[in-house]
Amino acid sequence: MTxxxxxxxxxxxxxxxxALLLKMRLELEGIQCFLTNLHEPDTGVDxxxxxxxxxxxxxxxxxxxxxxxxxKEYLVKSLxxxxxxxxxxxxxxxxxxxxHYALELxxxxxxxxxxxxxxxxxxxxxxxxxxxxxxxxxxxxxMREMEADAQSKLxxxxxxxxxRIRNERIRGVDVDFxxxxxxxxxxxxxxxxAYKPGLLVMGTRGKNRTGIGLIGSTTxxxxxxxxxxVLTVPSGYDIxxxxxxxxxxxxxxxxxNDFLALHRLITFxxxxxxxxxxxxxxPDVSYVLDKVKMKKMREYxxxxxxxxxxxxxxxxxxxxxxxxxxxxxxxxxxxIALISRRRNLITQLFKPSLTRKLLxxxxxxxxxxxxxxxxxxxx
Numbered sequence: 001m002t003x004x005x006x007x008x009x010x011x012x013x014x015x016x017x018x019a020l021l022l023k024m025r026l027e028l029e030g031i032q033c034f035l036t037n038l039h040e041p042d043t044g045v046d047x048x049x050x051x052x053x054x055x056x057x058x059x060x061x062x063x064x065x066x067x068x069x070x071x072k073e074y075l076v077k078s079l080x081x082x083x084x085x086x087x088x089x090x091x092x093x094x095x096x097x098x099x100h101y102a103l104e105l106x107x108x109x110x111x112x113x114x115x116x117x118x119x120x121x122x123x124x125x126x127x128x129x130x131x132x133x134x135x136x137x138x139x140x141x142x143m144r145e146m147e148a149d150a151q152s153k154l155x156x157x158x159x160x161x162x163x164r165i166r167n168e169r170i171r172g173v174d175v176d177f178x179x180x181x182x183x184x185x186x187x188x189x190x191x192x193x194a195y196k197p198g199l200l201v202m203g204t205r206g207k208n209r210t211g212i213g214l215i216g217s218t219t220x221x222x223x224x225x226x227x228x229x230v231l232t233v234p235s236g237y238d239i240x241x242x243x244x245x246x247x248x249x250x251x252x253x254x255x256x257n258d259f260l261a262l263h264r265l266i267t268f269x270x271x272x273x274x275x276x277x278x279x280x281x282x283p284d285v286s287y288v289l290d291k292v293k294m295k296k297m298r299e300y301x302x303x304x305x306x307x308x309x310x311x312x313x314x315x316x317x318x319x320x321x322x323x324x325x326x327x328x329x330x331x332x333x334x335x336i337a338l339i340s341r342r343r344n345l346i347t348q349l350f351k352p353s354l355t356r357k358l359l360x361x362x363x364x365x366x367x368x369x370x371x372x373x374x375x376x377x378x379x
Contacts, residue, residue, distance in 0.1 A: 009054050010036070011061065013044035022047060022061055023267075031056070034263030036304045083111035084197040086228075088188050088218070090117065091153050094203030094235040101233045101365065102201040103161050103173070104242045108271050110172035114195055115158055117150050117179050118187040151179055185221045192228055199268075200230045223340050223368050229264065231335075236363040245269060247331055248367075249277045251324065251338040254293045258339065259300075261369040265337050266308060268367075276308070277331060281315035281323045290314055328364065337367040 014022065019035055026033050026049065033049035049057055085102045089095045102113050154177040161175045180187050192200065202219045223230050233239075248269055252258045262278065269276070278297060280290055291314065298312040317323025328336070 007050060008048055009051050011047040011049075011057060014047055014061065016045055018061070019045045019047055020267075022057065026053065026057060026060070032260060033057070034260065035267055036263075083109055084195060085109075085111050085113045085199050085201055086116060086188075086192060086195055086197040087113060087201045088116045088118070088184070088222070089154065089157065090218075091150075091157075092203065094205060094233070096157065096203075097235065097237065097239050098201050098203035098233040099157060099161060100164075100239045101231075101237070101242065103164060103170075103175075104239075104244070105199075105201070105231075106173045107168075107170050108244060111198070112174045112176075113161065114191075114197070115154055115161075115175070115177040116188065116191055117154055117177070118184045119146060119150055119179075119181060147179070147181075154179055184218045185225065188218075188222055189225055192226060197228060200226060200228055202230060202232055204232045204234045223370075226370060229268070229367055229369050231365055231367045233365050234363050237365065243334065245272050245274050245334040247277065247333050248274050248335045248337055249279060249324075249328060249331065249333045251336065252278055252280045252297065253282075253339070254280060254290075254297070257369075257371050258297075261337070261339050264369065265367070266305065266310075274309070274334075276310045277327075277333070278310060278312045279315050279324075279327060281317060281320040281327075287314070287316070328362075333364065335365050335367055336362060337369070339369045339371050 023033055023035060031049065031053045033047055033053075036046040036048055037044070047057070085106055087095075087099045087102045089099060099113070099115060105111065106113055158175050158177045164170070165173055165175070178191060180191065182190075188200075200222065202222065204219055219230075219232060223232075248265070250258075250262060250265060252262075262276075265276065278301070280294060282290065294312050294314055301308070301310045301312065315323040315327050317326070324336075327333070
């Protein structure tokens with residue numbers, strides 16, 4: 001271990017697979033950490049974390065090094081659990097597109113996919129008045145039919161994806177499904193906690209719509225609450241002409257959460273061999289100050305990720321959204337990445353966030369990370 005400053009340390013020269021597993025186990029315990037030196041994985045990568053968490057990290061790493069036989073097999077299965085994608089499905093065109101997009105990602109990531117449908121079981125509501133008994137009985141029957149229909153549709157979609165896996169000879173990918181009753185958002189979050197996916201993939205309605213219904217209230221609320229990154233796929237995206245991501249734009253706001261999100265983004269896109277554009281657009285703040293901040297960010301990535309293809313820059317436009325859209329077209333961006341930040345209710349009502357605006361406007365997938373209250377990473 002190497003002491004970096006009064007807040008963080010670095011565990012050096014850990015094998016890439018062990019580093020991924022350790023990162024997963026630490027994050028499951030609510031401990032922030034990130035991987036560095038990714039451009040030379042054959043010689044070992046580094047893990048950076050807070051000093052207060054160093055003892056727990058060292059003990060977990062020591063357990064992994066000593067593991068043999070059954071224990072080692074368990075660790076391998078645990079590592080595989082990092083490569084899971086959860087896809088909530090409501091059988092709309094956009095959610096089915098999201099499932100096929102997830103399969104394209106899984107092809108490269110060697111990830112398993114779980115399809116999830118949540119339906120509200122209103123039959124659980126009891127009726128006090130005796131005259132309602134006949135209606136209640138009929139409602140129970142309707143609920144059973146709805147559940148059977150959802151089960152049938154889930155099986156059909158899962159079979160469709162499995163058929164693609166066989167026909168296209170995709171290796172290392174499996175598909176299963178889950179059908180649960182309850183409130184959609186809470187159920188998705190509960191299944192996320194239990195299944196422990198590395199990513200959620202959800203459909204959105206796409207460009208040129210207006211109102212909060214544009215991205216769907218379920219998708220919007222999951223984005224706001226999920227601890228796991230959410231990748232949204234707009235309905236206008238042509239899944240038949242899918243091209244693996246090559247150019248990713250990360251929209252930075254120059255705060256501590258950006259560095260944690262960028263480290264997670266770099267780890268996620270590593271198998272795709274992409275170029276990351278780290279850009280900032282904010283016409284309300286001094287351009288000179290933005291240049292200084294972007295310079296510090298560029299120096300940080302040159303020091304820690306010299307082997308990664310990362311370009312930092314500012315977008316000059318009086319309209320942030322218009323500037324970002326122009327940049328996306330010029331650089332042929334395949335995926336936008338950003339943080340969904342916590343804001344108070346008044347701000348949400350009268351000044352929509354950039355995240356929401358992009359979700360309203362974009363016809364390309366958007367990867368959203370949730371803001372972390374106790375981010376500690378700084379350049």
